[in-house]
Amino acid sequence: MQPQLLARIRDIRGCLAHLRTPDEVAVRRDQPDEFSWRDELPGGPFGADADRYLASRAFRRLPGQMSVLSAVQMNSHFQTRLTHSIAQVAPAARTMAEILGLNANLAYASALAHDAKAPFGAPGERGLSKLAQEYMSGRTFKHERFGVVLYQDIERLNLTWQTLVCILNHSTGYGADNPTGVLPEADTLMYADKMYRFPDAKDMFERRIGGQPLFRWRDFPDLRELLDWFGATTAERIDRYIAEVCLESERAGRVFFGESEAAAKYREIKDIMRDRIYRTMHFSSAEALLKAVFREFMRLLPDVDPVVAVALLSDADALFLQRQIFANGRLRLDDIGQLALGELLPILSGRTFDLENPDLSWGPAAAK
Numbered sequence: 140m141q142p143q144l145l146a147r148i149r150d151i152r153g154c155l156a157h158l159r160t161p162d163e164v165a166v167r168r169d170q171p172d173e174f175s176w177r178d179e180l181p182g183g184p185f186g187a188d189a190d191r192y193l194a195s196r197a198f199r200r201l202p203g204q205m206s207v208l209s210a211v212q213m214n215s216h217f218q219t220r221l222t223h224s225i226a227q228v229a230p231a232a233r234t235m236a237e238i239l240g241l242n243a244n245l246a247y248a249s250a251l252a253h254d255a256k257a258p259f260g261a262p263g264e265r266g267l268s269k270l271a272q273e274y275m276s277g278r279t280f281k282h283e284r285f286g287v288v289l290y291q292d293i294e295r296l297n298l299t300w301q302t303l304v305c306i307l308n309h310s311t312g313y314g315a316d317n318p319t320g321v322l323p324e325a326d327t328l329m330y331a332d333k334m335y336r337f338p339d340a341k342d343m344f345e346r347r348i349g350g351q352p353l354f355r356w357r358d359f360p361d362l363r364e365l366l367d368w369f370g371a372t373t374a375e376r377i378d379r380y381i382a383e384v385c386l387e388s389e390r391a392g393r394v395f396f397g398e399s400e401a402a403a404k405y406r407e408i409k410d411i412m413r414d415r416i417y418r419t420m421h422f423s424s425a426e427a428l429l430k431a432v433f434r435e436f437m438r439l440l441p442d443v444d445p446v447v448a449v450a451l452l453s454d455a456d457a458l459f460l461q462r463q464i465f466a467n468g469r470l471r472l473d474d475i476g477q478l479a480l481g482e483l484l485p486i487l488s489g490r491t492f493d494l495e496n497p498d499l500s501w502g503p504a505a506a507k
């Protein structure tokens with residue numbers, strides 16, 4: 140980091156400590172449970188939440204999920220849901236919280252677990268939401284709500300209310316009208332999550348299809364200049380972004396990134412990537428693929444919520460099921476039984492899940 144910026148960051152350390160969510164307010168729905176003794180250790184209840192999540196089956200399903208790019212044509216340096224969560228969002232949220240004096244363990248735990256997405260990233264989420272509307276009486280699918288349902292009602296991790304509420308609110312809009320309005324640590328998670336355009340930009344411009352680059356820097360001099368303002372490498376850009384969020388938050392007296400020069404530049408990056416990169420990529424195949432699987436789930440698993448079942452697939456699972464449908468004209472129970480989803484069917488059978496309003500009403504009244 141530039142020495143001047145580093146000195147300013149040192150100056151503002153702990154500036155929002157008065158807003159910190161203390162460990163003492165942590166509450167779990169089932170209290171105590173057999174792991175509650177860990178809440179007394181130095182990492183506190185939120186550090187224990189991170190461990191609960193990392194030991195869960197939900198975490199083990201994460202490596203099979205892409206972040207934004209199609210699973211096809213990826214190489215192993217590209218961002219996946221796993222690297223997005225564990226290597227970028229979680230360290231960034233924790234670092235922001237550490238600089239600002241907030242609860243770093245809460246920021247870290249909620250960031251680790253924040254992305255409980257459907258297969259195929261954002262296009263998959265849109266596709267699944269359309270299917271839910273079409274076939275499930277106008278229901279929708281939002282990954283932040285699904286995350287709460289997944290950890291609370293399916294995996295039964297008994298995470299703290301504070302971690303769950305950060306997850307539920309992490310997708311709030313970016314900009315002046317932002318913050319989440321719940322806990323300051325949810326805001327650090329939100330801003331940490333939204334910097335995914337830095338690694339995405341690198342991935343997109345390195346991606347080659349049939350030997351040809353998908354995008355060329357010479358067609359995007361404006362984007363290049365904006366990215367280079369933050370730094371020469373993805374790591375440097377992320378560092379500068381974290382620093383700028385913290386500096387503006389110190390000035391605003393709350394976690395906030397919306398009016399500074401850096402925020403304006405980042406908004407430009409976001410707009411260019413939305414209009415000239417993400418929108419030009421062909422995502423309709425994700426929707427069609429999920430639709431075929433969804434309809435087969437409705438036929439084969441009448442006691443299981445098809446939205447939840449599809450959301451629990453990895454990208455590779457969904458591609459495997461598509462191949463089975465293509466080869467055999469339909470799915471068989473054995474096809475599903477060998478997937479992680481097959482192991483979860485006894486938990487899902489005969490149950491309905493409220494994906495519109497996950498129940499967090501058991502939390503502390505003052506923080507609702």
Ligand SMILES: [Fe+2]
Nearest residue numbers: 228253254332
């Ligand atoms: Fe994310």
